[in-house]
Amino acid sequence: MYQRFWGAQKAITLTQHKWQRGNRENSLSFSSALLVDGIIQEGFTLKGSAIKDLPNCHVSFVISHKGTSEYGKGVAIARADWKPLRIHNNRNFGEPEYRFLDQETSHYHDFTENYELGDEIWVDRKLPIAYPINPEPATFENFLEFTGEKFRIGNISSIPIPPWNYDTQSDLF
C-alpha cells in the first residue's frame, strides 16, 4: 500500500491553506489531506511544523499515515527538515559514508530506503535514515520546491510562508 502511495503523483487539497497556531503557543502547524488522481487518500496527511519565534529555521514537512493497520496509530512516510536546530545522525543505517555522521544542515528522509529497513525500524524509529539536502535551500520557497519534488506533490507551492514573529532576533541562519 505504502509503495504505491509513495510512487503516485500527489496534491494537497485546494482549500485555502493556512498555518495554524499549534497545540502550544509558540508552535505553528500546517496540515492538509493528500489527493491521488483527485481522490483524498484515507489517513494520509501532509503536516508542517515551524516555531513562531524562530523565523527561517527549524521547519519540517512530514507525510504521515494515521493507520488503522497493523502499523498502529502513526506511520511517517517521508520527511524533510529545513535548517533544523537538531543535528541528525543516521546511526549505523543507510549509505556507509553517512553512517554515524552528524548532519547539521537541512536533510531529507526518503521513504524507499527507510521502508527497506523493515517495519520494526522504519515504523518504530520514524525514518531513521536522512541525507543532507544539497544545496541547502536558501529560502522557505526553495525548501517547498524541494519538498514538493521529493514528495511528488505538484501544488505544494500554494503553502504560504509561516507567520513567524520577526521581532525576535533569532534569524541568524
Place this chain on the structure above:
Amino acid sequence: MKHNDKILLDKITAQLSRVQHFDDFSFVSTPLLLPNGGSVVVRISKNIEGFLVTDHGLGFNETELIDGGHYYSRIAPKVAKLSGITFDQHSYFVLQVKEEQLAGAIKTVANCVLESVTQVFYKVAEHKARLASDKMFERLTNIFDERFLTREYEVIGESTHSWTFDSALRRDDNIVVFDMVNKHHNSIYQAVTKFHDVARAEFAPKRVAVIGKQKEYSDLLPVLSQAANVVELNGRRETFLKLASAA
C-alpha cells in the same frame, strides 16, 4: 593510550555537543539521539536570577508531527517529576540554575526529553498486532510440528493482490493460512477483505481467522466467518487440529 590519541579524544569529546548562539539565548544540541536520529536540543537563557534551561517545547513539537502530542502531554509530567524538574504542558524547564549546575541541568532536561519522546514513539507505533501474531504463532507451534509452520506467508488473491498472512501450515500441497484478527472494526474489515479475495483464488488455501474472545467481537463475527473459519486463540487443541485436518 598514546598522547596523540588522547588529544584526538579530547577533540572528539568537544564535538559531542554543539551550540548555536542567538542574541538572547543559545541552543545546545546534545549527544542524545531521539529514535529517529534527531538530537535532543536544549535552550539556555540568562536573567538576574541565573540560567533558565528548557527544551523550548521542541520535544513536544517532535511528537506533534507524528500525532503523538497528546501522549507527550500525559507522559512528560511524570518523567519531569521523576527528575524533580518542571513541565508546563509543553516544555521542560529548570529555573535559577547556577553556573556550576548548568551542565547537570542541561543533561537532566535533555534526558527527560529523550525518555518522553521515546515513550511516545513506541506508543504511537503500538505493537499490539505483532504481539498478538507472536502469541498465535507460539500457540500453533504448541499444536503443530514447527517444521510445517511458516510466518508471514504470502498468498495471491483472485484480484492478483498479494496478501500476507501471519502464519501458514504447509504439508505437501495442502496449506492452511492463519491470521490474527483483533476486535477493532478496521482489523475485522481488513481481514474480511483479505479472506474473501484469497477464498476466490484458484487453489485457495484453507483460511483460519484467530480471534481473542468471541464475546468481544459483537455482531461482526458472522462477517468474518463468511470467508474463513474462526477460532479463539485459546480454543481447544482439538479444534485447531480439526480445522487443519484438510492439510
